[in-house]
Amino acid sequence: MIRFDHIAKSFENKPVLKDIDLTIDQGELFTFLGPSGCGKTTLLRILAGLESPDKGRVWVDEQDITWLPPEKRGISMVFQHYALFPNMNVEKNVAYGLKVRRTSRDVIVERTKTLLSLVGMTGFEKRDISQLSGGEQQRIALVRALAVSPKVLLLDEPLSNLDANMRDRMRREIRDLQKEVGITTIFVTHDQQEAMTMSDRIAVFHQGHLVQVGHPMTIYNEPINEFVARFIGESNLVSRQVFPEWFSGLEEEKACIRPNALRMGERGQVQAWVKTVEFTGSTVMYDCVSREETLKVSVEHIQGMQPRETGEEVWLSVKDGAVHGLKVNT
Numbered sequence: 001m002i003r004f005d006h007i008a009k010s011f012e013n014k015p016v017l018k019d020i021d022l023t024i025d026q027g028e029l030f031t032f033l034g035p036s037g038c039g040k041t042t043l044l045r046i047l048a049g050l051e052s053p054d055k056g057r058v059w060v061d062e063q064d065i066t067w068l069p070p071e072k073r074g075i076s077m078v079f080q081h082y083a084l085f086p087n088m089n090v091e092k093n094v095a096y097g098l099k100v101r102r103t104s105r106d107v108i109v110e111r112t113k114t115l116l117s118l119v120g121m122t123g124f125e126k127r128d129i130s131q132l133s134g135g136e137q138q139r140i141a142l143v144r145a146l147a148v149s150p151k152v153l154l155l156d157e158p159l160s161n162l163d164a165n166m167r168d169r170m171r172r173e174i175r176d177l178q179k180e181v182g183i184t185t186i187f188v189t190h191d192q193q194e195a196m197t198m199s200d201r202i203a204v205f206h207q208g209h210l211v212q213v214g215h216p217m218t219i220y221n222e223p224i225n226e227f228v229a230r231f232i233g234e235s236n237l238v239s240r241q242v243f244p245e246w247f248s249g250l251e252e253e254k255a256c257i258r259p260n261a262l263r264m265g266e267r268g269q270v271q272a273w274v275k276t277v278e279f280t281g282s283t284v285m286y287d288c289v290s291r292e293e294t295l296k297v298s299v300e301h302i303q304g305m306q307p308r309e310t311g312e313e314v315w316l317s318v319k320d321g322a323v324h325g326l327k328v329n330t
C-alpha cells in the first residue's frame with residue numbers, strides 16, 4: 001500500500017537516508033526501529049509530506065504522492081508531544097479536523113462519541129485537556145488523528161513521555177485499536193521491546209540504511225548482522241576462531257547465540273566458569289567465562305532449584321539449530 005522507492009535524503013551534505021526501498025502492506029502495524037539519529041523520523045516526515053526527498057518517490061495506493069502537499073495525502077500523524085489544543089476541551093479537540101472539513105454537526109457528534117468510546121473515554125467530552133493524565137491525553141491525540149478517517153496513521157514515539165506502566169498499557173491499547181479500525185499504521189520507536197510487542201513487521205535502521213525488514217520473531221531469531229543482533233534483545237556474539245565447535249555447517253565467521261539457546265550442564269561442548277548470577281524471577285541469568293570471553297546464559301527458574309554459584313565450573317552446549325551466522329555489518 002505504501003512504497004518508498006529508493007529514497008535518499010541529506011541535510012547539510014550529511015546523508016540521513018540512503019536508498020530506502022520499502023513496501024508496507026494494507027492494514028499493517030509497521031515499525032521503524034533504530035537508535036536515535038538513524039533517520040526514522042525523517043522517513044516518516046517524507047511520507048507525511050513535511051520533508052521532501054532528494055531522490056526517489058513515495059507511493060500510496062499506487063498514487064505517486066512525492067510532491068503532493070501534506071493535507072492532500074490522507075495521512076494523520078501523532079507525535080511524542082501530544083500537541084492537543086490546550087484551549088479546547090476533549091470534544092473540540094477530537095472534532096477539530098472534521099470541523100475544518102465542514103462536516104455536518106450531527107456527523108461530528110456521532111463520530112466523536114464513537115471514537116471516545118473506542119478508547120474508553122466516554123464521558124470525558126467536556127473535560128479540559130489540562131485535566132487529563134498523560135495516557136488520557138495520548139488517547140485523545142490518537143482518536144483526534146483517526147477522526148478524519150485517514151488512509152495511514154503515523155505514530156512518532158507516542159509513548160515516550162509516559163511512565164513504564166502506562167506505556168505497557170498503551171502499547172496494548174494502540175495495538176487493539178489499530179486492529180479494530182484496520183488502519184495501516186507506521187510506528188516509530190528506538191525501544192526494541194516496544195517494537196517487538198506491537199508490530200506486524202519491523203524495519204531496522206542503522207545510520208540511514210535499512211538493515212533488515214521482517215516479522216519480530218524472525219528479526220530476533222535471525223538477525224542479519226552484528227548490529228541487529230546487538231540492538232534486538234540480548235545476545236552472545238561469538239567468532240569461529242574462539243568457538244569453532246559451534247560453527248559446523250556455517251559459512252560465516254561470526255554468529256549470534258541467544259542466552260536461552262545455551263544449555264548448562266555437567267557435560268557439554270564448552271567448558272566455562274560462572275562469573276555472575278542474576279535472579280530475575282522467571283529466569284536465572286548467568287555470565288560465564290570461557291576462553292576469555294563472557295557468555296550469557298539464561299536458565300528457566302524452577303521453584304526449589306538451586307542456582308549455580310559464582311566460580312563453579314559448568315559445561316555449555318548449544319541447542320540444535322540455535323547458532324545463527326551473521327554477515328559483516330553493512
Ligand SMILES: Nc1ncnc2c1ncn2[C@@H]1O[C@H](COP(=O)(O)OP(=O)(O)OP(=O)(O)O)[C@@H](O)[C@H]1O
Pocket residue numbers: 011012016034035036037038039040041042043190
Ligand atoms: N531539518 C533538519 N536539518 C538538519 N539536520 C536534520 C534535520 N532533521 C533531521 N536532521 C538530522 O538528521 C539525522 C536523522 O534525524 P531523524 O530525526 O530522522 O532521526 P531519528 O532516527 O528519528 O532519531 P530520534 O529517535 O532521535 O528522533 C539526525 O542526525 C538529525 O540531527
